[in-house]
Amino acid sequence: MTRTPVRPFRSREWFAAPGRADMAALYLERFMNYGITPAELTSGKPIIGIAQSGSDIAPCNRIHLETVKRAREGILAAGGIPMEFPLHPIFENCRRPTAALDRNLAYLGLVEILNGYPIDAVILTTGCDKTTPSSLMAASTVDIPAIVLSGGPMLDGWHEGELVGSGTVIWRSRRKMAAGEIDEAEFLRRAMESAPSSGHCNTMGTASTMNSMAEGLGMSLPGCAMIPAPYRERGQIAYETGRRIVEMAYEDLRPSKILTKQSFLNAIKLLTAIGGSTNAQPHLNAMAAHAGITITPEDWQTGYDLPLIVNMQPAGQYLSERFHRAGGIPAVLKLLVDAGILDGSVATCTGRTMAENVAEARVLDADVIFPIDKPLMEKAGFLVLTGNLFDMAIMKTSVISEQFRARYLSTPGQEGVFEVRAVVFDGSDDYHHRINDPALAIDDNCILVIRGAGVLGWPGSAEVVNMQPPDALLQKGIQSLPTLGDGRQSGTSDSPSILNASPESAAGGGLSWLRTGDVIRIDLNQGRVDALVEADEIARRKGEPAPPIPPSNTPWEELYREKSGQLHEGGVLEFATKYRGTGLKVPRH
Ligand code: FES
Numbered sequence: 289m290t291r292t293p294v295r296p297f298r299s300r301e302w303f304a305a306p307g308r309a310d311m312a313a314l315y316l317e318r319f320m321n322y323g324i325t326p327a328e329l330t331s332g333k334p335i336i337g338i339a340q341s342g343s344d345i346a347p348c349n350r351i352h353l354e355t356v357k358r359a360r361e362g363i364l365a366a367g368g369i370p371m372e373f374p375l376h377p378i379f380e381n382c383r384r385p386t387a388a389l390d391r392n393l394a395y396l397g398l399v400e401i402l403n404g405y406p407i408d409a410v411i412l413t414t415g416c417d418k419t420t421p422s423s424l425m426a427a428s429t430v431d432i433p434a435i436v437l438s439g440g441p442m443l444d445g446w447h448e449g450e451l452v453g454s455g456t457v458i459w460r461s462r463r464k465m466a467a468g469e470i471d472e473a474e475f476l477r478r479a480m481e482s483a484p485s486s487g488h489c490n491t492m493g494t495a496s497t498m499n500s501m502a503e504g505l506g507m508s509l510p511g512c513a514m515i516p517a518p519y520r521e522r523g524q525i526a527y528e529t530g531r532r533i534v535e536m537a538y539e540d541l542r543p544s545k546i547l548t549k550q551s552f553l554n555a556i557k558l559l560t561a562i563g564g565s566t567n568a569q570p571h572l573n574a575m576a577a578h579a580g581i582t583i584t585p586e587d588w589q590t591g592y593d594l595p596l597i598v599n600m601q602p603a604g605q606y607l608s609e610r611f612h613r614a615g616g617i618p619a620v621l622k623l624l625v626d627a628g629i630l631d632g633s634v635a636t637c638t639g640r641t642m643a644e645n646v647a648e649a650r651v652l653d654a655d656v657i658f659p660i661d662k663p664l665m666e667k668a669g670f671l672v673l674t675g676n677l678f679d680m681a682i683m684k685t686s687v688i689s690e691q692f693r694a695r696y697l698s699t700p701g702q703e704g705v706f707e708v709r710a711v712v713f714d715g716s717d718d719y720h721h722r723i724n725d726p727a728l729a730i731d732d733n734c735i736l737v738i739r740g741a742g743v744l745g746w747p748g749s750a751e752v753v754n755m756q757p758p759d760a761l762l763q764k765g766i767q768s769l770p771t772l773g774d775g776r777q778s779g780t781s782d783s784p785s786i787l788n789a790s791p792e793s794a795a796g797g798g799l800s801w802l803r804t805g806d807v808i809r810i811d812l813n814q815g816r817v818d819a820l821v822e823a824d825e826i827a828r829r830k831g832e833p834a835p836p837i838p839p840s841n842t843p844w845e846e847l848y849r850e851k852s853g854q855l856h857e858g859g860v861l862e863f864a865t866k867y868r869g870t871g872l873k874v875p876r877h
């Protein structure tokens with residue numbers, strides 16, 4: 289059967305090179321050296337790129353060394369030609385000073401590869417936190433047909449009969465160790481057992497969240513996000529993804545036809561239902577910015593009023609393997625579409641609408657996926673905050689503990705309003721050096737504030753805002769204090785921090801003039817956070833030297849700082865968002 293693509297394949301410009309037999313010969317010859325035949329490359333079949341995000345230093349995504357084998361078979365079976373190439377590695381836990389630096393770097397690299405080589409469509413292999421947004425950002429810039437193949441989470445972790453989830457177990461064990469309940473050896477055992485197999489974090493941390501967002505945006509096959517990495521279904525969906533991207537190449541089904549304002553609003557709502565990571569806020573804003581779509585604080589607020597229905601750590605109890613068996617993202621999408629919360633008419637990579645994709649999905653475990661009218665929690669989204677310290681910050685309300693609610697949010701007649709004394713740290717070294725200093729006299733009337741942790745300050749914006757109280761308070765049973773910062777925190781954290789405060793201190797935001805001892809009034813009803821400092825005093829402090837930040841240590845750090853915007857706009861390379869559809873033009877010889 290001869291098929292005609294809706295748009296001529298761009299790879300023809302290389303391998304058929306009209307009028308330039310010399311160039312075609314040059315382009316063709318070197319692919320021979322690993323066994324591709326000229327007949328294949330000149331057959332008119334689409335060349336399908338596979339952006340390989342896994343490696344030994346990207347262990348969360350290393351399963352893709354296997355999944356791509358099945359993806360290649362799917363591509364071949366459907367009449368395409370696979371060509372695998374590396375994506376700049378991004379490993380959340382290990383990269384210093386922070387993996388956030390690499391999101392924009394991997395983005396830049398992928399754009400150049402997709403533009404500069406004879407690639408007609410691409411499989412984006414994703415897993416660890418930022419591999420999903422960087423890949424989708426690039427897909428929008430280039431705008432050739434693209435599909436996400438998630439690597440999947442690890443199996444559920446168990447320690448002495450108790451579920452232990454990635455990251456979350458670290459934060460919880462850290463508190464237990466400071467309170468003297470466990471020793472270092474026990475800490476390490478609990479951490480090891482949270483990681484029982486290949487795959488990415490098994491909590492609803494940033495990795496599970498962003499792969500769920502890709503599925504919710506319609507950019508991966510239904511069910512793709514939550515299949516555990518070692519399951520046989522992972523290989524099967526890799527094969528189906530390979531088959532499907534070939535069809536998408538023929539159909540010219542490009543990201544710009546799928547990623548719309550409506551699909552991003554759907555993603556924000558899905559995020560609340562699953563109890564997703566606070567990192568989704570900058571990442572969704574970044575993906576939208578590269579798709580030419582603006583997401584406002586008001587758009588974020590539309591997610592706040594919705595319920596949490598997925599019972600997964602850190603907001604709930606279970607981990608991703610169990611969530612997958614409960615029906616995963618398709619079951620959640622089905623509930624949200626049926627309730628009229630999501631727009632089911634949006635286009636997806638299957639060529640069908642979201643509603644059509646999930647028509648048969650069902651909830652198979654009522655302990656894990658709750659009904660919308662009997663949720664785990666009402667009004668469980670991100671509260672969008674503003675005030676004299678920043679234009680925008682968020683608070684993840686689904687992780688507010690009973691203890692925190694009782695202490696800070698339940699003053700009769702003043703529910704949701706509290707005042708606290710600021711203790712300000714300049715970066716995480718300062719926090720670690722001073723948090724147990726008795727001179728700070730930290731008690732439960734304090735808020736721990738960290739600055740110098742944003743896009744410019746760190747650089748990259750670090751996951752440090754979920755600061756734990758001094759050991760002395762933990763030993764008294766005080767599990768958490770209010771925290772505030774211009775950095776981020778791990779999606780696996782159960783801290784109800786006020787975070788992603790933007791603009792950051794290093795960009796002259798309000799945290800730059802805050803001083804230890806200032807009183808901060810937090811009004812969750814009005815969505816306000818204000819330091820109770822007089823205007824003339826604020827003006828005076830603005831004349832003082834800015835808080836210190838470290839110098840750039842690499843060329844990329846310097847360039848990143850020069851070109852990246854603030855977190856409330858996604859922290860993207862701002863000049864880059866004007867480039868869209870670059871792959872529709874073919875570069876010169
Ligand atoms: Fe890579 Fe969590 S550290 S997925």
Ligand code: MG
Nearest residue numbers: 380494778779
């Ligand atoms: Mg993280």
